[in-house]
Amino acid sequence: MSIRHRLLVWLLSSVLAGGLLAAGVVFFQARAEANQLFDYQLRQLALTLRDRIYLPSQLAEVLQGEEALDFVIQVWAPDGTRLYISHPKLHVPSAVQLGFSEVRTEEGRWRVFAIQQRGLTIQVAQPLSARGRLALAAAWRTLIPFLIALPLIGLLIWRLVGRELRFLESTAQAVARRTPEALEPIAGEAIPEEIQPLVAALNGLLGRLGHALSQQRHFIADAAHELRTPLTALRLQLQLAERAQDPADRERAHAMLRDGIARATRVVEQLLALARQDPDAPVESRAPVDLAELARNVAHAQAATAEGRGLSLGVEGAPAVASGDANALRTLLENLLDNAIRYTPSGHVTLRTGSAGGEAWLEVEDSGPGIPRAERERVFDRFYRGEAIATGGSGLGLAIVRRIAERHRGRVELLDPVEGRGLRARVTLPAAE
Amino acid sequence: MRLLLVEDDAMIGAAAREGLRQEGHAVDWVRDGAQAEAAAANGVYDLVLLDLGLPRRDGLAVLRSLRAKDNDVPVLIITARDAVPDRVAGLDAGADDYLVKPFDLDELAARVRAVLRRRAGRSSAVLRVGELEVDTAARQVRWKGRDVALSAREYALLEALADRPGAFLSRAQLEERLYGWDEEIGSNAVEVHIHALRRKLDPSLIRNVRGLGYSLARDD
Numbered sequence: 001m002s003i004r005h006r007l008l009v010w011l012l013s014s015v016l017a018g019g020l021l022a023a024g025v026v027f028f029q030a031r032a033e034a035n036q037l038f039d040y041q042l043r044q045l046a047l048t049l050r051d052r053i054y055l056p057s058q059l060a061e062v063l064q065g066e067e068a069l070d071f072v073i074q075v076w077a078p079d080g081t082r083l084y085i086s087h088p089k090l091h092v093p094s095a096v097q098l099g100f101s102e103v104r105t106e107e108g109r110w111r112v113f114a115i116q117q118r119g120l121t122i123q124v125a126q127p128l129s130a131r132g133r134l135a136l137a138a139a140w141r142t143l144i145p146f147l148i149a150l151p152l153i154g155l156l157i158w159r160l161v162g163r164e165l166r167f168l169e170s171t172a173q174a175v176a177r178r179t180p181e182a183l184e185p186i187a188g189e190a191i192p193e194e195i196q197p198l199v200a201a202l203n204g205l206l207g208r209l210g211h212a213l214s215q216q217r218h219f220i221a222d223a224a225h226e227l228r229t230p231l232t233a234l235r236l237q238l239q240l241a242e243r244a245q246d247p248a249d250r251e252r253a254h255a256m257l258r259d260g261i262a263r264a265t266r267v268v269e270q271l272l273a274l275a276r277q278d279p280d281a282p283v284e285s286r287a288p289v290d291l292a293e294l295a296r297n298v299a300h301a302q303a304a305t306a307e308g309r310g311l312s313l314g315v316e317g318a319p320a321v322a323s324g325d326a327n328a329l330r331t332l333l334e335n336l337l338d339n340a341i342r343y344t345p346s347g348h349v350t351l352r353t354g355s356a357g358g359e360a361w362l363e364v365e366d367s368g369p370g371i372p373r374a375e376r377e378r379v380f381d382r383f384y385r386g387e388a389i390a391t392g393g394s395g396l397g398l399a400i401v402r403r404i405a406e407r408h409r410g411r412v413e414l415l416d417p418v419e420g421r422g423l424r425a426r427v428t429l430p431a432a433e
Numbered sequence: 434m435r436l437l438l439v440e441d442d443a444m445i446g447a448a449a450r451e452g453l454r455q456e457g458h459a460v461d462w463v464r465d466g467a468q469a470e471a472a473a474a475n476g477v478y479d480l481v482l483l484d485l486g487l488p489r490r491d492g493l494a495v496l497r498s499l500r501a502k503d504n505d506v507p508v509l510i511i512t513a514r515d516a517v518p519d520r521v522a523g524l525d526a527g528a529d530d531y532l533v534k535p536f537d538l539d540e541l542a543a544r545v546r547a548v549l550r551r552r553a554g555r556s557s558a559v560l561r562v563g564e565l566e567v568d569t570a571a572r573q574v575r576w577k578g579r580d581v582a583l584s585a586r587e588y589a590l591l592e593a594l595a596d597r598p599g600a601f602l603s604r605a606q607l608e609e610r611l612y613g614w615d616e617e618i619g620s621n622a623v624e625v626h627i628h629a630l631r632r633k634l635d636p637s638l639i640r641n642v643r644g645l646g647y648s649l650a651r652d653d
Contacts, residue, residue, distance in 0.1 A: 225513050229445065230444070235537065
């Protein structure tokens with residue numbers, strides 16, 4: 001049911017109810033007034049008659065012409081015989097108490113006033129229905145303007161509500177005009193106060209949507225750019241392989257091609273890893289993760305690579321149990337260790353874990369060239385590779401690390417090593433309960 | 434021709450250097466903007482292949498700085514930045530051509546030839562000196578109407594001479610055009626190649642004047 005219909009029904013019902021209430025009030029008021037007025041009349045008539053009647057013999061003469069009245073007049077003698085009745089055909093109340101009273105007969109209810117004068121009992125009675133009719137008429141007169149106004153009010157409501165609701169329509173059109181490319185906020189100045197919260201909420205949503213979309217677009221643009229480099233290398237390497245004349249050249253070209261494919265694969269895997277770690281979705285399945293054990297496992301898996309590069313790889317794991325997603329945390333540590341090994345030409349790489357104050361932490365320290373303080377924030381940007389010579393990294397490692405840490409409500413810091421030169425990457429996570 | 438390759442990516446750099454060497458060019462490879470600027474300043478290069486996203490100094494800054502110093506070495510930009518404003522900025526900064534990654538070795542070689550040709554004021558890919566024809570696109574040599582098979586180095590040497598017939602090129606100049614920094618040069622490598630050319634073509638085609646160097650005889 002539309003707002004227009006609802007408003008129409010409710011407003012008209014209210015108006016009608018108001019009218020009925022007013023008519024009811026008028027009815028009772030009119031009846032009370034009529035009662036007062038008629039009682040006064042009744043009493044006046046009785047008193048007048050009393051003053052005019054001195055003898056029973058005068059009755060007929062005095063009361064002549066009173067038959068036409070609404071009132072039924074009766075006069076009784078002291079012995080109880082009825083001397084006079086103005087409307088003999090009616091069933092009227094018989095002699096009752098003096099003063100005002102109400103009596104029911106076959107004709108209905110009567111208001112009765114009786115008075116005694118020198119033995120004569122004079123009684124004036126009036127049907128109560130007359131008073132009701134009067135009150136009803138008054139009530140009806142009150143109700144009539146409402147009934148006449150009702151259709152007019154309805155029409156007015158219909159038109160006015162329609163006009164006010166045009167804002168909703170124009171807002172709806174404004175929303176409909178928004179596209180993923182054009183998400184500018186909806187203008188809210190001319191819009192009624194009641195719709196403002198809706199427009200504000202919509203604008204908030206549009207803003208968040210636009211932000212998410214532009215982030216996604218940047219990511220895709222970055223990713224496309226970043227995929228282009230390994231693809232260029234692959235293409236060149238393939239052509240060299242095709243051109244190779246002798247087996248030695250061909251073997252060399254094939255080795256380059258294999259390296260190129262491994263690298264392109266890594267870039268794609270890292271992009272997927274990053275895309276999977278949606279920053280807006282916190283970790284849903286948390287479990288206790290033993291960081292010390294994770295460090296040993298990851299170190300074990302990359303020991304051969306480190307050894308191949310002549311690095312001394314060590315684990316100094318104090319107990320540390322974080323609350324989180326074991327797979328994501330493994331990806332995080334693998335990336336940190338991979339970076340450390342990749343960028344450290346000689347010396348050592350050390351994994352450390354520990355816990356303090358409701359938090360568990362892990363560190364990867366290397367004796368590589370380190371990162372200047374000024375650059376330490378920028379290296380978390382996607383595809384940022386530092387000023388050093390390219391080492392075949394995807395440029396995504398630290399972005400992935402940071403994103404995983406953020407999803408765990410943790411943080412990543414790049415610090416100076418405990419001693420000597422190099423870099424100490426520290427990830428702090430909430431400890432398991 | 435001696436080319437300066439500026440490329441920070443190890444794999445692309447290695448592959449591009451290898452491919453261009455197979456085309457007979459001498460290629461020196463540097464990996465950052467500062468080195469590129471220093472190397473290009475010495476004036477021995479016939480062409481610079483310049484990546485834009487470089488460590489230490491952006492490629493575009495390197496190019497602008499070269500042009501500001503009146504260094505008009507031909508520059509071919511090779512980059513992954515493919516947006517039109519990037520291309521316009523590159524060309525306006527003084528680049529001779531703009532090649533977007535990923536590219537083909539053959540296209541790279543062709544663009545290098547085209548830039549060199551334009552810079553030499555020629556529109557044809559074929560150099561003609563008397564009865565010698567050097568097709569720089571196909572890298573084929575015809576002498577008196579018949580094809581002559583040459584090694585890559587022999588070809589590079591002949592092309593260098595045919596590019597400016599009558600002009601003398603010293604042994605050092607020829608070595609520079611034939612060999613990159615990291616290539617071993619035999620003490621008499623140039624003489625060996627000249628000897629081979631004379632044998633395959635005509636002994637009188639290449640002249641040698643002590644103190645001046647070598648020159649291709651013009652017909653006139």
